[in-house]
Amino acid sequence: MVTYKQLLKEQTEGLVKAGNDNAVFDGAELLGLALGVDCRSGAFEALTEKPAEESVKAEFEALCERRKKGEPLQYILGEWEFYGLTVKVGKGVLIPRQDTETLVELIVDKYKNSDNLVVTDLCAGSGCIALALEKYLGCREVYAVEKSEAAAKYLAENIKLNGSAVKLVMGDVLKEETAESLPVADIITCNPPYLTSADMAALQTEVTHEPAEALFGGEDGLDLYRAVTRIWKDRLVSGGTLIYEIGAGQEDDVMQIMVQHGFENVRCRPDPCGMMRCVMGTKK
Numbered sequence: 001m002v003t004y005k006q007l008l009k010e011q012t013e014g015l016v017k018a019g020n021d022n023a024v025f026d027g028a029e030l031l032g033l034a035l036g037v038d039c040r041s042g043a044f045e046a047l048t049e050k051p052a053e054e055s056v057k058a059e060f061e062a063l064c065e066r067r068k069k070g071e072p073l074q075y076i077l078g079e080w081e082f083y084g085l086t087v088k089v090g091k092g093v094l095i096p097r098q099d100t101e102t103l104v105e106l107i108v109d110k111y112k113n114s115d116n117l118v119v120t121d122l123c124a125g126s127g128c129i130a131l132a133l134e135k136y137l138g139c140r141e142v143y144a145v146e147k148s149e150a151a152a153k154y155l156a157e158n159i160k161l162n163g164s165a166v167k168l169v170m171g172d173v174l175k176e177e178t179a180e181s182l183p184v185a186d187i188i189t190c191n192p193p194y195l196t197s198a199d200m201a202a203l204q205t206e207v208t209h210e211p212a213e214a215l216f217g218g219e220d221g222l223d224l225y226r227a228v229t230r231i232w233k234d235r236l237v238s239g240g241t242l243i244y245e246i247g248a249g250q251e252d253d254v255m256q257i258m259v260q261h262g263f264e265n266v267r268c269r270p271d272p273c274g275m276m277r278c279v280m281g282t283k284k
């Protein structure tokens with residue numbers, strides 16, 4: 001009889017052969033999912049010595065097959081962690097990246113002593129930014145604007161799962177009427193699609209499973225920065241903050257766009273890896 005441990009070793013080797021750089025991590029997560037036990041728990045460790053049940057073995061192997069074909073681990077697991085919150089994900093919604101925690105951290109740090117804040121998160125996707133700000137800041141209202149039905153389904157689920165007061169607003173951030181339907185905010189956050197045509201042609205297999213509309217920002221990746229800055233700048237209070245996540249090397253262009261639209265103190269900030277990851281500025 002094969003034990004779970006042996007099964008895990010075998011499947012991990014299979015994942016390595018399929019080109020997976022995180023095979024040990026992914027293998028353990030997927031076995032945990034098949035067993036219904038957190039792979040970081042003592043219970044999981046104890047179970048791995050036991051002979052594998054046929055149904056769990058079949059389930060685990062099927063999960064590993066999906067992973068070998070390039071489906072993102074996060075979609076297979078159905079949830080991921082972001083800034084200490086559990087966020088449901090799946091086909092049709094962008095997976096929260098650790099990179100995006102930089103944006104949350106900057107805003108939490110800037111506004112940690114404020115309360116009664118009104119926050120609007122544009123291109124909200126899973127809702128990870130909105131949920132984190134609602135949880136860690138003194139907010140009166142947090143709006144999460146999303147146009148994709150598929151993404152909004154996860155967003156609504158995540159609001160419920162986290163017992164959050166975030167308000168989901170179905171709408172296109174590129175339409176003036178969406179901006180006009182919302183109150184003036186103290187903070188507007190946005191992680192727009194910002195990949196260029198060249199980036200899109202060279203996507204990692206996993207990323208091709210994610211919605212292109214959450215990734216592609218036009219030929220030079222900057223379409224959303226231009227449009228969102230123009231349309232939403234008047235939905236901020238005087239002294240309010242607009243903050244964007246940006247892609248590699250976009251800081252100068254995005255700072256220029258914000259300066260042209262009259263923002264002050266326009267600055268970029270690096271992520272923990274040292275890459276410029278956010279651009280923020282103050283409404284006059």
Ligand code: GLN
Pocket residue numbers: 097099191192193194195207214215216
């Ligand atoms: N950070 C994502 C990536 O590297 C891009 C997400 C976005 O365009 N906002 O694929």
